[in-house]
Amino acid sequence: MYERNIQNDLEVTYKTPFSVAAGVGVPIWKGILHVSGEYYGGLKEYSIMRGATFYGQSTNRELTPMITDELNPVLNVGIGFSLTINSKLGTYVSFATDNSAAVKKEEQLNDTNSTIVSSSLTSNIYHWGAGFVLNLKRADVTLGVTHAMARFPIERPIDFPGNRNGGLQLDPDGSSHIRWERYRFIVGISIPFLSDVAQKWENKVLGD
Numbered sequence: 001m002y003e004r005n006i007q008n009d010l011e012v013t014y015k016t017p018f019s020v021a022a023g024v025g026v027p028i029w030k031g032i033l034h035v036s037g038e039y040y041g042g043l044k045e046y047s048i049m050r051g052a053t054f055y056g057q058s059t060n061r062e063l064t065p066m067i068t069d070e071l072n073p074v075l076n077v078g079i080g081f082s083l084t085i086n087s088k089l090g091t092y093v094s095f096a097t098d099n100s101a102a103v104k105k106e107e108q109l110n111d112t113n114s115t116i117v118s119s120s121l122t123s124n125i126y127h128w129g130a131g132f133v134l135n136l137k138r139a140d141v142t143l144g145v146t147h148a149m150a151r152f153p154i155e156r157p158i159d160f161p162g163n164r165n166g167g168l169q170l171d172p173d174g175s176s177h178i179r180w181e182r183y184r185f186i187v188g189i190s191i192p193f194l195s196d197v198a199q200k201w202e203n204k205v206l207g208d
Contacts (some may be wrong), residue, residue, distance in 0.1 A: 003056035003063060012049050017041045017071055017101070023078075031083035034094075038076050040101060045070035048118055069118040071101040080129075091132040092144070098125035123152030131186060142188035149181045 023036030051065040080094035102119035131144020153175040 003058060005051075005054045005056075005063075005065070007051050007054075010049055010051060013046070014048055015043055015046060015069075017043050017073075028081075029083075030085070031081055034078075034080040034082070036078045040071070040074050040076075042073040042101070043069065043071040045103075063114055065114045065116075067116050067118055070103045070105075071119060072103055074099045074101040088135050089132065090135070092130065094127075094129040096127040096129075098127060098148075100124055121152065123150045125150040125180075138191065140188075140190040140192075142186060142190075144186040146184045146186070147181065148184075149179070151177055151179050153177050 018041040019038060021036065021038035023034065026033045026035075045068055048067040048069055050067075053062055053064045055061065056063055076097045076099055078094065078096035080092060082090060082092040084090045100119075100122050102117075102122045104122045105117060125148055127146060127148045129144060129146040131142060134141040134143075154177075155175055
C-alpha cells in the first residue's frame with residue numbers, strides 16, 4: 001500500500017568525501033606508461049533529507065520519510081600506454097576502475113519508518129579504452145572507443161505462478177543479475193591554426 005504526502009522547503013545536506021589523487025608518466029621504449037590512483041575517504045551514515053512526520057491517509061499510521069547515505073573508503077586506479085609508432089601515427093590503450101563506495105544495506109520501509117538509501121549501487125564498473133592518433137599535415141585526428149561494464153544482482157520482487165508439477169517456476173528467494181555495458185566512440189580533430197597565426201605574428205613583430 002502506498003502513502004502520499006507533499007512537503008515543501010525541506011533542508012538538504014549533501015556531503016562529499018575527502019579525496020587525494022596522484023599520477024605519473026614513465027617513458028618506456030617508444031611510448032609512455034601512465035599510472036594513476038585516487039583515494040576517497042569514507043563517510044559515516046548521515047541524513048541527507050528528513051521530512052516531517054505525517055499520518056498516512058490510507059492506514060492512518062505515523063510515518064517519517066528520510067533519505068540517508070553512507071560511504072566506504074575506496075581506491076580507484078588507472079593505467080594506460082601511449083605508443084608512438086612513427087611521426088604520423090600513434091596508438092594508446094587504457095584501463096581504469098570505478099569501484100563503488102556504497103554500503104550494502106536493506107532499505108527500512110515499514111509501518112513507522114520510511115528510510116531510503118541514496119547510494120545503492122554496490123557494483124564496481126570497469127573501463128577499457130583504445131584508439132590511435134593520426135598526425136596529418138593540417139590537423140591531428142584522434143579515433144578511439146571506450147567500453148564500460150558492470151554486473152550487479154537484484155532481488156526478485158514478484159512470485160511466478162507454479163508449474164504443472166506444483167512447484168514454483170522461479171525461486172522467489174533467489175536473485176537475478178543485470179549486466180550493464182556502455183560503448184563510447186571518440187572522434188577528435190585538432191587544427192592548430194591558432195599556433196600558426198601566433199607564429200606568423202611573432203615573426204612579423206621580430207622581423208624574421
